[in-house]
Amino acid sequence: MDRYPPQPSRRDVLRGALAAGASAALGAGLVSCGSRSDVARTADAGPWRQFQGATLNLISENTAPTAAIAAHTKPFTDLTGIEVRIVTLELSALVQRVALDLASGRAQYQVIYADPYQVLAPYQRGLVDLRSLQADPNLPDLPGGVGDFIPVQMDAAGRFADPEPFYALPYDAPTMIWQYRRDLFEKYHDRMAGDLGFDPTPGGDRTWEEYFRIARWFNENAASDVRYGTGHQARQHDSLMNDFSNVLWSYGGTYFDNGREVGRLGTRDPGPCRLDSDAAIAGAEFYNRLLSIADPASKTWDWDGVGAAFRAGRLAMCPNWHEFAASNETALPGRVGYAVLPRGPVATANMYGGTGVGISGNTLPHERGAAWLFLVWATSPETQLANLRSEAGGGTPTRTSVYEMPEVRAAERRPSPMPNMLTAAAVRQAWQPDRIGLRPKIPMWNECNTAIFTQLSRMLSGAESPRETMRSIKSRVDRIVARGWVA
Amino acid sequence: MSTSTTPPSPTPRPAVADEAAHGRAIAAAPRGEPQSPLESSSRRTRWLVTLLIVLAMLWTLVPLAWMLLSSFKNRVDVTASTPQVFFTPTLDNYRNLFRGPNNLAPYILHSVLAAGISALLAVFLGALAGYGLARTQMRGKRHLAFWIISTRMAPIAAIVVPLFLIFRGLGLIDSIPGLVLAYLTFNLPFAIWLMSAFFAEVPSSLEESALVSGCSRWQAFYLVILPLTKSGLVTTFILCLVFAWNDYAFAVVFSGPNSQTLPIAASQLVTQTGIDWGQLTAIGTIVVVPMMLAGLAVRRWLVTGLTLGAVTGE
Numbered sequence: 001m002d003r004y005p006p007q008p009s010r011r012d013v014l015r016g017a018l019a020a021g022a023s024a025a026l027g028a029g030l031v032s033c034g035s036r037s038d039v040a041r042t043a044d045a046g047p048w049r050q051f052q053g054a055t056l057n058l059i060s061e062n063t064a065p066t067a068a069i070a071a072h073t074k075p076f077t078d079l080t081g082i083e084v085r086i087v088t089l090e091l092s093a094l095v096q097r098v099a100l101d102l103a104s105g106r107a108q109y110q111v112i113y114a115d116p117y118q119v120l121a122p123y124q125r126g127l128v129d130l131r132s133l134q135a136d137p138n139l140p141d142l143p144g145g146v147g148d149f150i151p152v153q154m155d156a157a158g159r160f161a162d163p164e165p166f167y168a169l170p171y172d173a174p175t176m177i178w179q180y181r182r183d184l185f186e187k188y189h190d191r192m193a194g195d196l197g198f199d200p201t202p203g204g205d206r207t208w209e210e211y212f213r214i215a216r217w218f219n220e221n222a223a224s225d226v227r228y229g230t231g232h233q234a235r236q237h238d239s240l241m242n243d244f245s246n247v248l249w250s251y252g253g254t255y256f257d258n259g260r261e262v263g264r265l266g267t268r269d270p271g272p273c274r275l276d277s278d279a280a281i282a283g284a285e286f287y288n289r290l291l292s293i294a295d296p297a298s299k300t301w302d303w304d305g306v307g308a309a310f311r312a313g314r315l316a317m318c319p320n321w322h323e324f325a326a327s328n329e330t331a332l333p334g335r336v337g338y339a340v341l342p343r344g345p346v347a348t349a350n351m352y353g354g355t356g357v358g359i360s361g362n363t364l365p366h367e368r369g370a371a372w373l374f375l376v377w378a379t380s381p382e383t384q385l386a387n388l389r390s391e392a393g394g395g396t397p398t399r400t401s402v403y404e405m406p407e408v409r410a411a412e413r414r415p416s417p418m419p420n421m422l423t424a425a426a427v428r429q430a431w432q433p434d435r436i437g438l439r440p441k442i443p444m445w446n447e448c449n450t451a452i453f454t455q456l457s458r459m460l461s462g463a464e465s466p467r468e469t470m471r472s473i474k475s476r477v478d479r480i481v482a483r484g485w486v487a
Numbered sequence: 488m489s490t491s492t493t494p495p496s497p498t499p500r501p502a503v504a505d506e507a508a509h510g511r512a513i514a515a516a517p518r519g520e521p522q523s524p525l526e527s528s529s530r531r532t533r534w535l536v537t538l539l540i541v542l543a544m545l546w547t548l549v550p551l552a553w554m555l556l557s558s559f560k561n562r563v564d565v566t567a568s569t570p571q572v573f574f575t576p577t578l579d580n581y582r583n584l585f586r587g588p589n590n591l592a593p594y595i596l597h598s599v600l601a602a603g604i605s606a607l608l609a610v611f612l613g614a615l616a617g618y619g620l621a622r623t624q625m626r627g628k629r630h631l632a633f634w635i636i637s638t639r640m641a642p643i644a645a646i647v648v649p650l651f652l653i654f655r656g657l658g659l660i661d662s663i664p665g666l667v668l669a670y671l672t673f674n675l676p677f678a679i680w681l682m683s684a685f686f687a688e689v690p691s692s693l694e695e696s697a698l699v700s701g702c703s704r705w706q707a708f709y710l711v712i713l714p715l716t717k718s719g720l721v722t723t724f725i726l727c728l729v730f731a732w733n734d735y736a737f738a739v740v741f742s743g744p745n746s747q748t749l750p751i752a753a754s755q756l757v758t759q760t761g762i763d764w765g766q767l768t769a770i771g772t773i774v775v776v777p778m779m780l781a782g783l784a785v786r787r788w789l790v791t792g793l794t795l796g797a798v799t800g801e
Contacts, residue, residue: 057744067758070589087743090754
């Protein structure tokens with residue numbers, strides 16, 4: 001390069017860089033000087049209008065209840081004068097965003113969708129103990145009190161480690177149940193019963209072994225109606241852990257000692273992993289055998305995949321989340337039945353995947369009050385009923401009182417204006433304390449989960465035997481738990 | 488180049504025309520006449536190249552065409568187990584995107600503002616800094632240039648947390664300026680590096696002439712050098728725009744209810760109980776089409792820009 005005057009010298013460059021840096025720092029300093037202010041409170045405006053003019057941000061996973069809430073926030077705004085803005089994200093993105101928000105010391109999101117395993121357990125210290133708001137005389141009470149929430153869901157979705165404080169209110173309640181082609185079970189009932197030697201009608205009396213034999217029967221005898229007897233959400237994903245856990249628990253296996261309590265209330269120190277037990281290995285061996293006769297595409301499906309295959313008429317039955325009922329009824333109206341999952345040699349288990357809504361601990365006092373109003377409204381019986389009716393989707397209620405409403409009871413039968421309620425009989429059984437399947441609620445569950453579904457996927461591909469798989473998961477989970485959790 | 492079946496050309500022809508004539512000559516060769524190994528090899532190469540081009544086109548165009556087609560399908564056709572090529576088109580997916588609480592219009596506005604402003608700023612600042620880098624002679628210049636581009640080498644995940652804390656302190660979370668700054672953080676080193684290579688291509692004698700003619704350094708830069716690097720400016724702008732327009736990683740962390748962009752809107756269609764493929768492909772089309780049109784509109788400069796600077800070694 002030719003030299004020519006007047007060329008910027010090294011000194012000029014450094015001087016310019018210094019000036020630019022100083023300007024940026026000054027600008028940043030000025031911007032950050034602005035302090036954060038709480039929302040205004042009008043004390044004499046009544047409990048529901050006292051924070052009018054406030055704006056709340058809710059961060060949630062893209063779920064049916066949130067879609068319904070997002071479509072119907074106007075009644076809340078009319079009631080309180082508070083505007084609600086909702087951000088929906090895929091769960092892993094939500095967890096990342098919530099972790100950053102809680103760590104930053106400022107609440108951009110006052111209301112948080114608190115997944116019990118990925119948000120509540122690891123970040124419980126960043127959430128408000130809602131007892132303080134429930135006891136505040138200036139704030140409205142929870143209609144029906146905490147006791148109106150289905151007890152096992154209140155513990156699983158709202159509490160952590162301690163039975164007293166609660167950090168979230170149960171907000172949705174997807175639960176895995178047996179979904180089957182009712183029309184095909186009716187069509188082949190007598191032949192199947194004759195061939196198999198038992199009544200194949202799905203229900204809590206069936207065993208996993210019988211489920212296996214029914215699936216194989218469909219494979220061999222009903223090719224004109226369905227391609228496979230069963231399909232599963234067995235992709236290398238959270239869904240695989242969910243699908244496998246139903247079998248594991250029903251065979252008497254458990255992730256940790258005292259598994260029901262570790263699932264229901266949670267703990268920071270679950271002790272050694274127990275997946276190397278004979279019962280766990282027997283469960284893994286059965287699951288491996290079951291998947292060997294399932295639709296081979298099962299290994300590529302999560303819950304959406306198996307749900308879509310079922311709706312497309314490819315499968316006679318599958319275990320899946322009960323909130324898929326609404327889309328089943330659209331694709332196969334009147335042709336799908338729902339039952340609790342089969343029992344194993346020791347127990348029966350239906351994986352619960354519900355969540356709660358909580359309040360960020362970084363909120364300022366009046367913001368916190370406004371957020372409480374939203375929680376009370378969003379989980380109220382009236383809102384849960386409106387969600388059931390919503391065309392935008394809607395989940396299923398988490399309150400006992402809603403299931404007792406006459407119109408909700410009536411919707412349990414076809415034709416139903418609330419198709420998710422067609423599963424009510426099955427999920428009511430599934431939510432019994434001895435039937436509900438609760439994965440470990442421990443802060444490091446996310447990592448453990450990854451180890452579990454990764455190794456299970458290797459088992460299904462034939463790279464490891466069930467025994468080796470259970471042992472390798474135990475070894476990895478023990479290492480993860482031993483590292484502990486700091487939040 | 489000539490063969491026994493084509494007479495020597497009386498005038499020199501461009502290489503491309505010569506190649507074409509060669510191809511025609513081979514094709515016109517009598518069937519019974521034996522071909523030389525060279526001709527046979529040339530034909531095979533030609534077929535192979537054609538095949539590769541066709542495969543490359545299929546690879547790039549089929550997904551786009553499929554996305555476009557799917558965006559006009561109804562819910563049944565889009566999820567049919569047998570792919571439907573012939574169907575009754577519907578605009579429902581596009582209509583639904585602009586209805587209800589998740590109206591797409593604000594997302595489009597946020598994307599246009601964040602991507603557009605950040606790309607303009609990246610080009611403006613990149614041109615100034617790149618010019619300085621290209622023309623300055625100082626010790627450690629190469630180290631400085633490498634340090635600038637090395638900031639682009641870190642994965643986004645590695646810088647997201649510190650940036651989030653800084654942005655939180657500055658009140659930039661959930662704001663368009665915050666997104667602009669985030670994109671600028673990532674695009675500016677790239678813009679500086681790229682523009683520096685373009686400026687290095689321009690002979691410094693041009694500036695000397697301008698300075699001798701009475702221009703100030705700024706005038707020489709603005710009136711003489713910048714117009715000569717138009718293709719570089721366009722290339723840099725488009726590449727920065729495409730990055731910011733398509734970005735999900737920064738947007739998912741730094742945006743909020745007031746600043747969510749199109750990729751976030753697309754991700755919201757992947758829900759716990761299913762994926763709305765019709766609307767997802769409609770958003771995909773809305774995301775892709777403007778960038779394709781922008782690329783086509785400036786393709787002349789883009790092609791020049793992408794090849795210019797390749798030989799300078801800067």
